[in-house]
Amino acid sequence: MSDVLGGGCMCGKVHFEVREAATDLYHCHCSMCRKVHGTVFATYAVAPKTGVVITRGAENLSRFDSSPGVSRFFCRTCGCQIMIDVAVQPDDRWFMPGILDGAVHPGAAATERHIFVGSKLPWLHLDSQLPQSEDM
Amino acid sequence: MTTAHPKPIAGGCLCGAVRFELTEPAHDVYHCHCSIFRKLQGALYPTYGVVARTGFRLMKGADSLTTYDSSGEVHRHFCSTCGSHVFEDTNYQPENVWFSVGTLDDGADPGGRAATERHIFWEPRTGWFEPGDDLPKVIKFGDNG
Numbered sequence: 001m002s003d004v005l006g007g008g009c010m011c012g013k014v015h016f017e018v019r020e021a022a023t024d025l026y027h028c029h030c031s032m033c034r035k036v037h038g039t040v041f042a043t044y045a046v047a048p049k050t051g052v053v054i055t056r057g058a059e060n061l062s063r064f065d066s067s068p069g070v071s072r073f074f075c076r077t078c079g080c081q082i083m084i085d086v087a088v089q090p091d092d093r094w095f096m097p098g099i100l101d102g103a104v105h106p107g108a109a110a111t112e113r114h115i116f117v118g119s120k121l122p123w124l125h126l127d128s129q130l131p132q133s134e135d136m
Numbered sequence: 137m138t139t140a141h142p143k144p145i146a147g148g149c150l151c152g153a154v155r156f157e158l159t160e161p162a163h164d165v166y167h168c169h170c171s172i173f174r175k176l177q178g179a180l181y182p183t184y185g186v187v188a189r190t191g192f193r194l195m196k197g198a199d200s201l202t203t204y205d206s207s208g209e210v211h212r213h214f215c216s217t218c219g220s221h222v223f224e225d226t227n228y229q230p231e232n233v234w235f236s237v238g239t240l241d242d243g244a245d246p247g248g249r250a251a252t253e254r255h256i257f258w259e260p261r262t263g264w265f266e267p268g269d270d271l272p273k274v275i276k277f278g279d280n281g
Contacts, residue, residue, distance in 0.1 A: 074219030125270075127267060
């Protein structure tokens with residue numbers, strides 16, 4: 001990957017870089033992801049953990065374990081969800097494409113899909129162009 | 137003119153520290169694509185319902201909320217434990233409360249969608265994702281304000 005992507009929260013206290021190419025990209029419709037973001041679905045990209053680096057504000061992150069082994073990190077000042085570490089995939093790190101600077105594409109376009117669509121909001125229309133699955 | 141819900145719609149953050157109820161349906165619902173709200177909730181486009189303050193009841197967790205003023209007039213309240221953005225107040229519409237639609241229990245319909253649901257601030261959106269629906273896409277807030 002030639003370009004380093006930058007991203008961060010609204011208040012600017014937390015900033016990160018994505019230095020390695022993303023390997024996965026999806027929109028999650030499970031109730032946990034909806035609630036923790038307060039949104040109708042959540043969008044995540046996955047990259048090697050060594051390539052997703054907090055460059056500013058690590059001390060300003062709060063950690064919330066939404067289930068055993070799933071640690072979510074958010075800015076304690078503005079509440080922006082920043083990244084997720086998952087114990088069963090210790091070499092990966094999840095980041096939020098919606099907070100990349102310049103609204104750039106996170107990569108891994110070929111993997112983009114809707115997951116856990118069995119839990120999606122009954123009234124939400126989904127883009128039929130993307131694959132959909134009942135699990136991951 | 138709004139109609140009271142026969143049964144309140146409940147919502148809250150993921151960890152359960154903050155809980156609220158709606159006793160009226162939302163009178164405005166939109167998906168916001170502006171960069172500020174994307175960067176507050178870590179999402180492609182947060183979705184908000186606007187409800188009369190008289191129809192919004194904070195049931196639990198006032199002491200668990202952190203407030204972030206995204207501007208001098210917009211006050212965003214999120215759970216200090218799990219980070220979920222639950223609701224916001226504004227100086228310019230003190231009679232209303234904005235709630236995050238994704239925090240409603242069981243994917244409840246916030247109400248008010250038929251007349252108002254739309255994509256706002258369509259211009260600064262994350263251009264690589266298209267919602268793929270037939271909802272209006274407007275500059276700023278559109279016709280509703």
